[in-house]
Amino acid sequence: MATGRTHRPATRSRGIPEATVARLPLYLRALTALSERSVPTVSSEELAAAAGVNSAKLRKDFSYLGSYGTRGVGYDVEYLVYQISRELGLTQDWPVVIVGIGNLGAALANYGGFASRGFRVAALIDADPAMAGKPVAGIAVQHTDELEQIITDNGVSIGVIATPAGAAQQVCERLVAAGVTSILNFAPTVLTVPDGVDVRKVDLSIELQILAFHEQRKAGEETPESGPPAPVARTTAAAADRKGPDGDVPAVMPA
Amino acid sequence: MATGRTHRPATRSRGIPEATVARLPLYLRALTALSERSVPTVSSEELAAAAGVNSAKLRKDFSYLGSYGTRGVGYDVEYLVYQISRELGLTQDWPVVIVGIGNLGAALANYGGFASRGFRVAALIDADPAMAGKPVAGIAVQHTDELEQIITDNGVSIGVIATPAGAAQQVCERLVAAGVTSILNFAPTVLTVPDGVDVRKVDLSIELQILAFHEQRKAGEETPESGPPAPVARTTAAAADRKGPDGDVPAVMPA
DNA sequence: CCATCTTTGTGCACGCGTTCACAAAGACAT
DNA sequence: ATGTCTTTGTGAACGCGTGCACAAAGATGG
Structure with missing residues (x-):
């Protein structure tokens, strides 16, 4: 587990x-x-x-x-x-693939810091057939079907995941199966990987929430009022004053 | 008090x-x-x-x-x-401004996870006059000149910096002077802020370099064959050891 | 009501990371 | 060469975070 x-x-x-x-x-x-x-x-x-x-x-x-x-x-x-x-290890060349060429993926592809230090974008991969062949940052996007081939041919060991949360785990598994052993994950999901594979996570939402926590703490120290909702009854469907769902449904399991 | x-x-x-x-x-x-x-x-x-x-x-x-x-x-x-x-602190509304509407800034503006949990994009700000009025993610980009006014009018306390490294520190200072006390920095630069201001950094380049280090280490020690113990155990990558910012960080020019 | 079973809450120990404070090492002037 | 001065490299103490292991708390069944 x-x-x-x-x-x-x-x-x-x-x-x-x-x-x-x-x-x-x-x-x-x-x-x-x-x-x-x-x-x-x-x-x-x-x-x-x-x-x-x-x-x-x-x-x-x-x-x-x-x-x-x-x-x-x-x-x-x-x-x-x-x-x-x-x-x-920056004295050697590191071919990298970016999977998921949405807004974020495209921004990453265009990011200068990428190519600056030994990192080379070997391929851009997306599941949308309409994206195939379309140039992003001077590189033609390739379809997910070719993922394994690309990884193998280029000897890619570092993969960047910029897909929606729902697709991340599956993409991750394909990357790992194809030989990738280091993953930079931008999708808001916890990735499960075998031993020996490194994963680093970049999560905008989490960073903001951490900032919000400190921000609230700061505000709370100077504003004694604001009526704190006393923790009360439980067991019964308490609170849930947060209104209904919004588009973002960070799925933990690949659905 | x-x-x-x-x-x-x-x-x-x-x-x-x-x-x-x-x-x-x-x-x-x-x-x-x-x-x-x-x-x-x-x-x-x-x-x-x-x-x-x-x-x-x-x-x-x-x-x-x-x-x-x-x-x-x-x-x-x-x-x-x-x-x-x-x-x-997610039960309250957090107006956020994004400064620097390049590839990354635009991607952030379009990011669903933003609006999902109490975070509301109050404004998009860019230094390029040509960007002014141009809609990104349904919001008209505003010019940097209006930064202070926007912060004040909307009571913004959280700012996101997605500018080039060279402009980050200056933008940061203007944000702080206008009242922002929490900053999420995407620019590859160390920001210097007064006490009481929180800064969290998201640096793609650094993450990749850390991965490269481990990748190199794996390759170098790959000698002992007999393969891995083939552990069925799967680990879940959480990684990303963020550290709490304190407000004392001098600046440096970007690379 | 009592026995049993499940799962929380936490005391404790251990290891990593940070910081202080200082001896040792080398540059530089005389 | 010798003394002085600057800055490194590190021993040691401390604090934080993690994980184990278990007693307490409550549910559940007889």
């Missing part, structure tokens, strides 16, 4: 903490900016400020990669850019 | 862990699906499976909200939907 995804303590290979990995792209971006300004070296303090993190945290993060700094001076920008790029 | 904050852990500690808050939308989505199937009650085990988390974690999460379950039975779906919605 689907249980929580236990992020295993990495392999005993090189135990770079997950939290550190998540920050490396941030450092890389800041370093690239410095590089373009021809800044030769940077201190942990400066770089940390640019990346928006604590300097001690940054130094510890870098310590997992090795000792690339020089005491009394700082870090060599170019060298660090290279090391982080290599560590993240 | 009558209702100061953090005064009474007696009733219920207002301190809901950030990690829990981040999962509430997930539970809510699963519960909504159950509600639409008219399922009256659900056990922590079932709900946890649907949400892709551990059942113990789910129970602990709910314990922060209060004791809404019935031992031996489970949780009342409708009641829980209401409680979580209320906790997240």
Whole structure:
């Protein structure tokens, strides 16, 4: 059964903490900016400020990669850019497929940041036959029927899912079956995948709800009034003051 | 002030862990699906499976909200939907502005999940005069000059930034100055905001780089054959470790 | 009313991530 | 070369989040 995804303590290979990995792209971006300004070296303090993190945290993060700094001076920008790029695997080419060319999929296809760092859009795939052949971001959309063929031919290991929620799990399974082992999921659904497959989720709705929570908390602290609905009777169909359904029906199970 | 904050852990500690808050939308989505199937009650085990988390974690999460379950039975779906919605602040209306109506901004404007839960797109704003008046997702785009007026008139407290990286910080400052206190940032830049302003970041490029790291690691360790233990166990990917923003992040130029 | 069975709610332990604080390392001036 | 000064690299403490395991609570049946 689907249980929580236990992020295993990495392999005993090189135990770079997950939290550190998540920050490396941030450092890389800041370093690239410095590089373009021809800044030769940077201190942990400066770089940390640019990346928006604590300097001690940054130094510890870098310590997992090795000792690339020089005491009394700082870090060599170019060298660090290279090391982080290599560590993240950005020195090689990553063909990517985007499945689901709706508004979001099209926006992703056009996103510059995609091609910028080793990532190459190998194909755009959509289930709508009317989309087939239609060019999006300079690439002709292909039909879902060709999904397996595309994955295999291009050696794609990273897939992006931008389909409606209802189709996501099925698409996911086909991607995985065809050889994809990393998935970036934009559909508002929990994906179930076999061991060995990584999934990262980007969910606009969730982000907004989290913001709303904090926003409400802020407002509540300064506004003592507003009549809090006292929690009362239960067991019986309580509340449900939220009115009926609206178009969005985030299905958890593929229907 | 009558209702100061953090005064009474007696009733219920207002301190809901950030990690829990981040999962509430997930539970809510699963519960909504159950509600639409008219399922009256659900056990922590079932709900946890649907949400892709551990059942113990789910129970602990709910314990922060209060004791809404019935031992031996489970949780009342409708009641829980209401409680979580209320906790997240979704029972009220949240006017939102989207700044930067490019490919991404337009996609966001068209996103159904936006309007679905209390979030209402109050305005679409773009710096390009040619965009002004042009309808996107049924709403006429307005020029940046009117930003402050729009924020004030509509009482907007949540802003979405979908501009190029170079414009993000400036837009952010104008939003904050006009009264926005929560920002969802899609631009690949670290935003600097005053204390009291929440920022959540969605960065496609970073997500891909993290996937690339793991992908590279898999490829590199692929040596030990004999294959995986072929575990029938399937994990549910939840991933995405967001971290609660605090308001202290310097800026940096985009890459 | 009592026994049994199911499922919640939580005390506890463990591991990860963050932060402080400082010794060691190297640059630089004299 | 030697001393001083800057900045790294890291040991250690702390706090948060996670998962186990179990007692308590309530439903259910006799």
